[in-house]
Amino acid sequence: MAAPRWVLGLLAVTAAAALTGCTGGGREAACDTTGGIVECTPEQRSAAPGIAGQLLTGEDYDVAGQRGQVVVVNFWGSWCAPCRAEADDLENTYQATKDSGVTFLGINVQDSRDKAIAFEEAYGVSYPSIFDPGSRLALAMDIPPNTIPATVVLDREGRIAVVIRAAVRQEGLQPIVERIAAESPASSGER
The missing domain is CATH 1.20.5 (Single alpha-helices involved in coiled-coils or other helix-helix interfaces)
Structure with a gap:
């Protein structure tokens, strides 16, 4: 029927x-959206909400301490197959860009600490991850936990420059990160 x-x-x-x-x-409606990637010009960017919490290793972390650097924030879970698939690409992009004022931060959602730590060890993840089992930070960034992986690139002013709502590959992510890192102070909003 x-x-x-x-x-x-x-x-x-x-x-x-x-x-x-x-x-x-x-x-995001005002920014350029192509293939699950939303990229905003410096004039269109808004400040990211506060990103702070306890790392998987137990220390406290606040992204505000990274002001002046480009910060790549990746939302992931050990249970997420696309997160496993992108882990090497994220780590390789981190290694390739960290000397140009770029840092990476993982945010682990809906997971147990033991499984998250085992994931990082298995995939050789060397950048820190905040443990956020309740997905509080994902929701604050408008990243529904059931839509991960997602990657957000913050410019040197802590504003949201790019949102990628899909698994990333190094050949796609690295040029984006390098472009944001190469922005002149005048174009990124620094005075």
């Missing part, structure tokens, strides 16, 4: 609303 027309219409409206909700609203 075919579904009534009003049910199909309701499903279409619900799907459109869900897709609109995933864009992050006004900020």
